[in-house]
Amino acid sequence: MNNLTILKLDHFGRGIARVDHDIYFISGALPGDIVNVEIIKNKKNIKEGIVKEYISKSILHKESKCKYFNVCGGCTFLNLDYKEELKFKEMKINELVHKMLKEDVKINSIVPSTEYHYRNKITLHGNEIGMYKDKSNEIVKIDRCYLINDEMNIIIDRIHKYTDKNKVRIDELTIKCTSLNEIMISIYGNLDYDHFLNEFKDIKVIYINNQLVSKDRYIK
Numbered sequence: 124m125n126n127l128t129i130l131k132l133d134h135f136g137r138g139i140a141r142v143d144h145d146i147y148f149i150s151g152a153l154p155g156d157i158v159n160v161e162i163i164k165n166k167k168n169i170k171e172g173i174v175k176e177y178i179s180k181s182i183l184h185k186e187s188k189c190k191y192f193n194v195c196g197g198c199t200f201l202n203l204d205y206k207e208e209l210k211f212k213e214m215k216i217n218e219l220v221h222k223m224l225k226e227d228v229k230i231n232s233i234v235p236s237t238e239y240h241y242r243n244k245i246t247l248h249g250n251e252i253g254m255y256k257d258k259s260n261e262i263v264k265i266d267r268c269y270l271i272n273d274e275m276n277i278i279i280d281r282i283h284k285y286t287d288k289n290k291v292r293i294d295e296l297t298i299k300c301t302s303l304n305e306i307m308i309s310i311y312g313n314l315d316y317d318h319f320l321n322e323f324k325d326i327k328v329i330y331i332n333n334q335l336v337s338k339d340r341y342i343k
Contacts, residue, residue, distance in 0.1 A: 125142070126157050126158065126159050126178050127140035127142065127147055127149065127152075127157070127158055127159075127160055128140060128155075128156070128157050129149065129152045129153060129154050129155065129156040129157075129158065129181075130154060131154050132153070132154060132211055133148060134215055134219075135148075135199070136199040136200060136211075137149055137150050137152070137171075138150075138151075138152030138153060138154065138156060138158075140152075144168055145168050145169070145170060146168060146169055146170070147160070147170045147171075147172060148169075148170070148171045148172070149171075149172050149173065149174060150171075150172070150173050150174070150257060150258070151173060151174045151193050151202070152174055153180075153181050153183045153184060153202070153203060154181060154183060155180075155181025155182065155183060156174075156177060156179065156180055156181050156184075157177075157178040157179040158174045158175075158176065158177055158178060159174075159175045159176040159178060160172035160173060160174055160175055161173050161175045163258065173257075173258075174193075183203055183204060183207050184202055184203070185202060185203065185204050186202075187201040187202045188201065188239075188269055189201055189267075189268075189269050191254070191263055191265055193257075194256060194257075194263050195253070195254040195255070195256060195257070195263040195265060196254060196255050196256060196257035196258070196259075197254045197265075197268065197270070198270060201269070205235075205238045209233045209235060212233060213230065213232060213233050216230055216233075217230050239269045239270065240269065240270065240271065240272045240273075241270065242270045242271050243271075243272075243299060243300050243301065243302075244271075244297065244298065244299045244300075245268060245270075245271050245275060245279075245297070245298050246295065246296070246297045247265070247279070247295070247296045247297075247298075248262055248294070248295055248296075249262040249293070249294070249295075250286065250292050250293050250294075250312075251263075251264035252264060252265070252279065252282060252283055252286070252293055252296060253265045254268075265279070266279065266280060266283065267279070267280075271298075271300070272300060274300055274304055274306060275298045275300050275306070278298050278306065278308065278326070279296075279298070281323070282296060282310075285319070285322060285323075289318075291312060291313055291314055291315075292312045292313045293310065293311070293312040294311040294312050295309075295310070295311045295312075296308065296309070296310050296311075297309040297310075299342065300342075301342050301343055303342075303343055305327050305328075305342035305343055306326050306327055306328070306342065307326070307327065307328035307329075307330075307341075307342045308323070308326055308328070308329055308330070309329075309330040309333070310329075310330070310331055310332075311331075311332050311333075312332075314331055314332075316331050316334075316336050319331060319336075320336050320337065327339045327342055328340065328341060328342055
């Protein structure tokens with residue numbers, strides 16, 4: 124199909140393009156991009172697609188640190204300059220509030236977070252121990268996520284090694300870490316409870332198949 128020029132972002136962070144009476148929502152595209160796309164959903168006047176090729180990238184792009192970006196569906200804006208991300212979110216909040224209230228309301232500026240390592244929880248799936256691919260049930264195995272802290276990434280690496288060594292099946296893994304670096308994991312799979320607990324006895328709280336197996340019940 125013809126190349127598309129991205130005009131703006133929708134509320135989900137997808138690029139929007141228009142051709143005649145058709146509206147295109149393109150994952151991974153930013154305003155100012157000219158892209159060749161693959162259409163994955165085609166309804167009357169509304170198309171959804173993914174980028175096959177960037178013919179020209181806008182100045183808003185930055186190089187993502189994460190090798191899984193645009194493959195795993197865990198995040199949206201690692202290719203967008205952080206200041207521009209805040210502008211986009213602030214604009215969307217203004218649009219939504221004024222649309223709902225239909226009156227002028229002063230919206231304060233967003234208080235910036237750290238750009239990376241701000242999440243205190245991650246849930247991974249399947250024996251690959253990964254994230255769902257965007258718009259798919261396929262799992263992308265990951266060994267590192269830039270949105271969580273180093274302590275949680277170390278746990279992911281350790282569990283990868285544990286499952287490989289002991290040939291056990293994992294269905295789901297959730298890791299939580301507090302500001303005091305106390306860690307809780309909840310894991311589902313065909314695990315030997317005592318063996319797993321012995322291997323990960325440094326973790327404060329462990330649930331296996333929804334059963335508490337550690338001495339401590341909660342993290343602070």
